[in-house]
Each structure stands twice: as structure tokens, then as C-alpha cells.
Amino acid sequence: MNEIKVLLVEDDADDHAIIQHLLLKIPNTRFLMDWVTHYDAALKSLATHNYDVCLLDFHLGAHDGLEVLAKAGEKMWETPIIFLTGQGEYEVDIRAMNLGASDYLVKDQLTAALLERSIRYTIGREISRKALxxxxxxxxxxxxxxxxxxxxxxxxLRQESEKIKLFAFSVSHDLKNPAISLYGLTERLFKNYGDKLDEKGKTHCEHIMASARQISTLVEGINLFIASKKTPLNIENLDLVETLAAIRAEFSERFRSRNLEWSYPSTFPLIRADRICLERIFGNLVDNALKYGGDQLGRIQVGVSETEHYWILSVSDDGIGIRTKSRDRIFGPFMREGNVQQSEGLGLGLAIVKELVGKHKGKVWAQSGPLGGASISFSIAKGTS
Structure with missing residues (x-):
């Protein structure tokens, strides 16, 4: 037989007797009932005892059951309360439910079955609430x-990243100085004693100087890559026509020597970004097109579009394009298209682009371009600040 601990708050002895009689008629359940008749006793009992359910009458002399409900909610007492009243009053019903009553019963309509159902549902909901x-x-x-x-x-991860950056800076510094010394000594050897060297010796000197230059260039690339991760942004309003004019001037000699056409829109929307970062991004993308566009490269074109949240910028060419399987991995450090031994550069240019674009809350991707070659696009968030 189930045992249920009940607190009855009722100031009328006849109603107490009726409710006790109804509880006795409920089968398979033993109700252990405490009876209190006024506001203060109700609060004390709810605060100090652990009941399964409380049956609370509306009228309690100088106070009423709504005040008990309000205090129980304020104190966050967990005993679920079934509100009782002598006659159905809609406003009292609504107020009682809003104050946290689990159910509302009219005493004149009360039966053992109705009371049992209300108590069972109330306890079941309380068990579910506690489990949740x-x-x-x-x-x-x-x-x-x-x-x-x-x-x-x-x-x-940040600590390890800082250690790696410090190590990279140290290694690049330690590499660059010997590389410069090696180049200088070899150049002096070639200049002062070149007439005493045979062709094989001269070739060795040229290879040594070329390797020293490559090491120095690699060190500078590594430093740029690390700086792209560390340098804070200086966001400002940019006129991209001015930025691209500067890029054109930087690469003008290479454009002329290869008879390349360079084009971009005559007008651009005002874009908020870091000027140095954007110049580096465009510079690296143009340099990438020049290195990997192949002999058929004849045109490089800059495009612009926008969505609700991003500006979309692109550098496209009519060169040999990018193999589909390479489109994702080309943005990793030291990744180069084609024969690595024959390829120019270090494979850091697009990795730096990815870092700088990411700092502008954007993404970079490669695809087949409108000119038939490669097209590398990147987005810049309009909310960058």
C-alpha cells in the first residue's frame, strides 16, 4: 500500500472532516495527514516538513491561501500545492495557477475519485519536474x-603556439645571418679569385649564392607568415582603386616583360579593412598568378561583388589553372603547384593570404575562373571592426 504525506491547510472543521473521509475512501493508498488551520502554521509546516502534497484552502481568516502560495513561491518550497475553494471563482483560479498551484478544486464538487486523480497527477508532475x-x-x-x-x-594551445612562434623567429634569425655571410663570402671569392677558378668552380659559386639567397628568402617568408598571425588589425575605410594602383606599380616591370594585361573595375564599394593586410593579400595573389600561370598567362583580372554580410574579392587569370584535387591544400604552408624543384617561391604566399583573410572573419577559396584559368576569391566580413 502506498503512503502519501499530506498537509491540509483548512480553517473549517467540517471541511476537514469531509476531506479526511474522502481520503479514506481512496483504495490502495494510506494518507498520513497533518492538519493546520491558519496562515502562520501553514508556513511553518511547509518550511520544516517534507510533504508529498499540500491541500490549501482559499479562506484562512485574516489571510488567504493565495498569500500562502505567494510565500511558498518566494521561499522556493518544493511541496506541490492543490488549491481548494468553496465555490468556483475564475479570477481566483487564474491567480492561484499563476502563483504556482498544481491544481484547482472546488470543494462543493469534490469526490474521492476527483481528489485521488488530482493528487496522483500532482505528485507525478512533481516527480517529473525533479527528475528534469x-x-x-x-x-x-x-x-x-x-x-x-x-x-x-x-x-x-596558445602557450604552445607562442613557443613555436618564438622558436621559428629564433631559427629564422639563426639561419639568416649565416646565409648572408655565406653569400657575401662566396661573392667575394668569385670576385677576387674568379679568374683562377675553372667553369666547374664558378658554377659551384653560383649555386652556393643561389642557395644562400633562397635561404634568406625562406627566412623572410617565415617571418611574414608568423607576423600575419600576430600583427593586430588597423581597420579603416579603404579605396581599393588606390590599393590596386599601388599593386600595379609594384608589379609593373613583370607585367611589361611578359606583356600581361591587368584590369580591375573602375569603381569599388567602400570597404573597411586593414590596408597593409589587403595590400599583402592582393600582392600575394598577383604574385601567385605570375608564378604558376604558365607561359600562356596573358591576363590578370580583379573582381568584386558583395552579399548581405560580406564583400567578395577575387584575382583571376587565363593561365594553366589549378588542378581540382589541389584546390583545398594550396592554402597550407609550403604547398606549391607542379614540380616543386621547378616551381618558384616558397609555398607560403597563399598560406599568408588565408591567415590575413581569417583575421577579417572571412574565407578564401580557389575555383575555375571566368578567364579560363585559376580564380582565387576571398571574403571580408562587413562587420569587421
Whole structure:
């Protein structure tokens, strides 16, 4: 037989007797009932005892049941309350439910079956509420633990990243000075004693100087790549016509020597971005087209469009294009198209582009271009600040 602890808050002895009689008629359940008759006793009982359910009358002399409901909600007592009244009053019903009553019963219409059903449903809902509350608390605790673990992992990752950057700077510094010395000594050897060297010796000197220049260029590229991760942005309104005019001047000699056509729109929307970053992005993309466009390269074109949240900029060419399987990996460090031994550059240019675009909350991607060759596009978030 089930046992249910009940608190009855009722100031009328006859109504107390009626409710006690109805509870006795409910089969398979033993009700252990405490009876109090006024406001203060109700509050004390709810605060100090653990009941399965409370049956609360509306009229309690100087106070009423709504005041008990309000205080129970304020104190966050967990005993579910079934509100009782002598006659159906819609406004009292609504107020009782808004204050947290689990059910509302009219005493004149009360039967043992109705009372049993209300008590059973109220206790069932309370059990479900507590189970849900426990699950939410456990979930919140797990989220907090995972958040703390993630924060710790992020701190460790930042620390390791700083160590790697420091190591890269140290290595690049240690490499560059010997490379410069090696180049200078070899150049002096070639200049002062070149007439005493045979062709094989002269070729060796040229190879040594070329390797020293390559090491120096590699060091500078690594430093630029690291700087692209560390340097803070200086966001301002940019006129891209001026930026692209500067890019054209930078590459003008290479354009003329290869008889290349360079074009971009005569007008651009005002874009908010870091000027130095954007010049570096366009410079690297143009340089990439010149290096990997092939002998058929004849035209490089800049495009612009926009969506609701992004500006979309692109550099396209009519060169040999990019193999489909290479389109994602070309943005990794030291990745180069074609024969690595024959390719120019270090494979850092597009990796730097990806870092700088990411700092502007955008993405970079490669695709077949409108000119038949390669097209590399990148987005810049309009909300960058």
C-alpha cells in the first residue's frame, strides 16, 4: 500500500472532516495527514516538513491561501500545492495557477475519485519536474566541466603556439645571418679569385649564392607568415582603386616583360579593412598568378561583388589553372603547384593570404575562373571592426 504525506491547510472543521473521509475512501493508498488551520502554521509546516502534497484552502481568516502560495513561491518550497475553494471563482483560479498551484478544486464538487486523480497527477508532475531539474543540473555541471577543460586546452594551445612562434623567429634569425655571410663570402671569392677558378668552380659559386639567397628568402617568408598571425588589425575605410594602383606599380616591370594585361573595375564599394593586410593579400595573389600561370598567362583580372554580410574579392587569370584535387591544400604552408624543384617561391604566399583573410572573419577559396584559368576569391566580413 502506498503512503502519501499530506498537509491540509483548512480553517473549517467540517471541511476537514469531509476531506479526511474522502481520503479514506481512496483504495490502495494510506494518507498520513497533518492538519493546520491558519496562515502562520501553514508556513511553518511547509518550511520544516517534507510533504508529498499540500491541500490549501482559499479562506484562512485574516489571510488567504493565495498569500500562502505567494510565500511558498518566494521561499522556493518544493511541496506541490492543490488549491481548494468553496465555490468556483475564475479570477481566483487564474491567480492561484499563476502563483504556482498544481491544481484547482472546488470543494462543493469534490469526490474521492476527483481528489485521488488530482493528487496522483500532482505528485507525478512533481516527480517529473525533479527528475528534469536533476538532469539539467547534471548537464550544466558537465557543460561547466567541458568548458573548463576547453579553456585549459586553449590556454595550453596558445602557450604552445607562442613557443613555436618564438622558436621559428629564433631559427629564422639563426639561419639568416649565416646565409648572408655565406653569400657575401662566396661573392667575394668569385670576385677576387674568379679568374683562377675553372667553369666547374664558378658554377659551384653560383649555386652556393643561389642557395644562400633562397635561404634568406625562406627566412623572410617565415617571418611574414608568423607576423600575419600576430600583427593586430588597423581597420579603416579603404579605396581599393588606390590599393590596386599601388599593386600595379609594384608589379609593373613583370607585367611589361611578359606583356600581361591587368584590369580591375573602375569603381569599388567602400570597404573597411586593414590596408597593409589587403595590400599583402592582393600582392600575394598577383604574385601567385605570375608564378604558376604558365607561359600562356596573358591576363590578370580583379573582381568584386558583395552579399548581405560580406564583400567578395577575387584575382583571376587565363593561365594553366589549378588542378581540382589541389584546390583545398594550396592554402597550407609550403604547398606549391607542379614540380616543386621547378616551381618558384616558397609555398607560403597563399598560406599568408588565408591567415590575413581569417583575421577579417572571412574565407578564401580557389575555383575555375571566368578567364579560363585559376580564380582565387576571398571574403571580408562587413562587420569587421
Amino acid at each position: 531539474q536533476k538532469a539539467n543540473e547534471e548537464l550544466e555541471m558537465r557543460v561547466q566541466e567541458k568548458t573548463a577543460d576547453l579553456a585549459k586546452a586553449n590556454r595550453q
